Amino acid sequence: SSASSSTLTHGEEASTQGDADGVVDVNPPRGTRDFPPEDMRLRTWLFDQFREVSRLMAFEEVDFPVLESEALFIRKAGEEITQQLYNFEDKGGRRVVLRPEITPSLARLVIKQGKSVSLPLKWFTIGQCWRYERMTRGRRREHYQWNMDIFGVPKVRAEAELLQAIVLLFQRLGITSSDVGIRVSSRKVLQAVLNMYSIPEHLFTEVCVIVDKLGKLTREEIEKELMSTGLSSEAVQGIIEVLSLKSLSKLEEVLGSDVEAVADLKKLFSFAEQYGYADWICFDASVVRGLAYYTGIVFEAFDREGKLRAICGGGRYDRLLSTFGSEDIPACGFGFGDAVIVELLKEKALLPDMSRQIDDIIFPLDEVLEGPASSIASSLRKKGRAVDLVEDKRLKWVFKHAERINASWLILVGNSEWERGMVRVKILSTREEFEVKADELE
Ligand SMILES: CC(=O)Nc1cnc2ccccc2c1
Numbered sequence: 180s181s182a183s184s185s186t187l188t189h190g191e192e193a194s195t196q197g198d199a200d201g202v203v204d205v206n207p208p209r210g211t212r213d214f215p216p217e218d219m220r221l222r223t224w225l226f227d228q229f230r231e232v233s234r235l236m237a238f239e240e241v242d243f244p245v246l247e248s249e250a251l252f253i254r255k256a257g258e259e260i261t262q263q264l265y266n267f268e269d270k271g272g273r274r275v276v277l278r279p280e281i282t283p284s285l286a287r288l289v290i291k292q293g294k295s296v297s298l299p300l301k302w303f304t305i306g307q308c309w310r311y312e313r314m315t316r317g318r319r320r321e322h323y324q325w326n327m328d329i330f331g332v333p334k335v336r337a338e339a340e341l342l343q344a345i346v347l348l349f350q351r352l353g354i355t356s357s358d359v360g361i362r363v364s365s366r367k368v369l370q371a372v373l374n375m376y377s378i379p380e381h382l383f384t385e386v387c388v389i390v391d392k393l394g395k396l397t398r399e400e401i402e403k404e405l406m407s408t409g410l411s412s413e414a415v416q417g418i419i420e421v422l423s424l425k426s427l428s429k430l431e432e433v434l435g436s437d438v439e440a441v442a443d444l445k446k447l448f449s450f451a452e453q454y455g456y457a458d459w460i461c462f463d464a465s466v467v468r469g470l471a472y473y474t475g476i477v478f479e480a481f482d483r484e485g486k487l488r489a490i491c492g493g494g495r496y497d498r499l500l501s502t503f504g505s506e507d508i509p510a511c512g513f514g515f516g517d518a519v520i521v522e523l524l525k526e527k528a529l530l531p532d533m534s535r536q537i538d539d540i541i542f543p544l545d546e547v548l549e550g551p552a553s554s555i556a557s558s559l560r561k562k563g564r565a566v567d568l569v570e571d572k573r574l575k576w577v578f579k580h581a582e583r584i585n586a587s588w589l590i591l592v593g594n595s596e597w598e599r600g601m602v603r604v605k606i607l608s609t610r611e612e613f614e615v616k617a618d619e620l621e
Contacts, residue, residue, distance in 0.1 A: 210312070210320025220533040222323070225517060226305050229325040232348045233303040236340065238327055241302045243284035245309070249274035251283040251503075256384040256471035263310040265320070277309035280470070281326040282496070282512060283503075289330050290505040298331025298508065301340075319518065327493075328512030335443050337511045338476045338495065339450035345480060345491060345513065346456040352520070353529045356456075359490065362463035363447065363478045366494070367440035368430065369467060372421045376414035384471045386410070390422055391469040424464040443476060472496040476511070482523055490523060491515035535584045538564040542577050544593040546570070552592045555602065555617055562621065581607055590620070 207213050214222055233240065254261050265277040278284060281304060289300065305325045312318055327344050329337040342361060349359055366387060373383060389404045396404075398419065405415045424430050427448065431441050444462060451457040460478070468477040477494030481487075493513025501507045524530050539559055543552035549570060556568045567584065569577055581589050589605040596602055601614045 208320075210318065212319070212321070216535075217533055220535075221521070221530070222517065224531055224533070225520070226323075226325075228348060228351050229303075229305055229515070232344050232351065233325075233327065235347060236301065236327070236344045238301040238303040238344075241285070241288065241304050242306065243278075243281070243288065243304070245277055245307055246275050247278045247284060247287075249276045251287060252276055252279060254471045254502075256388045258388050258469055258471055260310065260470065263312050265309040265311040277321075278306075279308055279310050280514065281306055281308065281324060282328065282470075282472070282499070282514075285326065285328050285330075285512070286499050286503060286510070289508060289510075290500060290503060299337075300330040301328075302330075303327045323517040325515040325517075326512060327515075328510060330508050330510045332511075333497070333509040335447045335450065335476060337509075338447055338478070339454060341493060341511060341513055342447075342451065342460060342478065343454050343456060345515070346454075346459050348515070349459075349480075352524060354523065354527065356459045358483060358523070358527055359459070359480055360483055361460045361478050361480045362466045363444070363460050363476065364462060364464050364466040365440040365443055365476045366467060366473050367438070367443065367475055368421065368434070368464050369418070371434045371438050371440055372418050373414075376411065376417055378410060378414055382408055382410070386418070387467045387473070388469060388471060390418065390465075391467045393419075393422060393465050393467075422465045422467075425462065427462045430462070430464060447476060468492050468494055470494075470496075472499045472502065474498050478513070482526070484526075486526065487519050487522055490519045536565075537567050537584045537586045539566045539588045539590055540577065540581050540584075540586045541566055541568045541590045541592065542572070542574075543570055544574075544591055548592045548594065548597060551597055551617070555590065555592065555620065558618075559620060 230240075249264065249266050252261055252264055260279045264279060267275060269275050285302060285304075289296070303326060305323060307321055308324050309321050312320060327341055329340065345361065369387060369390065370383060373386065378386075385408055386405065389401060389408070392404075393401055401419065402415050405418065406412065410418070421430070421433055424433070427441070427444055430444075434441055436442075448457065448460070448462070451460050466477055466479055467473075468479060473494040474497045475495030477492070479492035480490040482490065491513055493511065495509070495511040497509045498507055499510060521530075541552050541556050543549050552568060552570070556566045559566045567586065569580065572580070577589070586607055589607055591603040591605070593603060596614060597617075600617055602617050602620070603612060604615050604620070605612045
């Protein structure tokens with residue numbers, strides 16, 4: 180472990196435990212996180228927002244194993260996500276992965292459910308996703324993603340619904356359209372350009388994965404990668420020129436108004452007006468997203484200060500099921516990670532107060548009263564009150580603890596009161612104190 184500590188990146192504590200003899204390394208595996216109570220309260224709060232928006236949008240929750248067959252993720256388009264599979268062979272000799280994304284599992288279940296589900300399907304899930312990166316980059320190897328997907332809606336209504344879900348989520352967190360925008364485009368834009376230069380269909384996916392690096396690689400690097408697929412320099416310039424467009428009317432001038440991409444996008448932007456989230460979205464032809472299977476509208480949310488990576492992203496994938504040997508069903512969806520959004524909330528001072536909140540603390544003042552304290556705790560819990568039963572502590576510690584966990588009542592079980600069937604209740608907010616009959620505690 181001394182070797183590993185020398186390659187640690189900033190922000191990772193050196194695992195001192197690993198150096199001591201015999202003590203296990205108490206850090207979680209590289210690139211993974213523990214969730215101690217305070218972090219878990221924040222995560223639970225965020226996931227509750229995901230769930231509430233899913234409920235508002237009438238989506239049904241589904242879930243899948245984190246472990247999937249490797250076959251679900253073998254794609255030849257050179258995506259980063261498939262080059263970093265957390266894959267291995269299990270004891271039965273099966274090639275398996277810790278899933279890097281959730282969409283293929285959704286598609287697998289839709290195929291498995293086959294005729295027994297009626298379309299459209301609107302499903303959501305919140306699940307952990309994995310990648311295996313050489314730790315030189317010190318990035319995380321896992322994160323949680325909220326996924327919302329619609330199967331069986333071929334028209335842009337589905338994309339419009341998904342965008343509303345994303346905007347509802349941001350609004351629930353206190354984020355506004357001046358903090359965040361959503362870039363929208365369509366892969367059909369690129370399709371139209373490739374047609375203009377009569378570039379063969381089979382290059383489409385590969386070109387998409389390359390141009391997704393626009394903004395991450397220099398223009399020269401992109402040109403070089405595009406040329407290496409065999410594209411003419413004229414086609415490369417044409418692609419980069421069209422993908423730099425930021426206005427739908429300019430796009431219409433270049434591609435013509437009968438191009439599907441233009442019609443889809445115009446329809447989507449008119450829906451946005453009706454939903455009331457038009458000021459959240461903007462056309463940006465450079466958005467292609469890095470997943471091979473997108474076929475139509477694609478979108479990604481970004482912080483307008485440009486400090487962070489994409490907050491969420493998604494798009495239409497009408498031809499994914501046929502890559503698994505099944506009949507195609509039109510589909511679109513998005514993934515919303517648990518990391519960038521928390522960075523944004525910190526930036527905007529929007530993190531909620533994550534302190535604990537307990538109703539009552541019960542404290543027997545004498546060990547002979549431990550029995551009565553138990554029955555009082557039990558009856559209050561049965562009435563739905565959160566009760567922390569504390570004993571073997573000094574009273575001073577109990578008052579401090581009550582403050583720390585924001586208890587409403589402190590119930591002291593003392594001998595003199597108990598002889599009269601009473602207990603002492605301290606209302607911690609007003610510091611008022613009462614004697615109450617034990618069986619009348621509400
Ligand atoms: C910001 C962040 O943690 N991103 C992240 C972390 N882990 C992943 C794991 C699989 C796929 C994508 C991932 C993305």
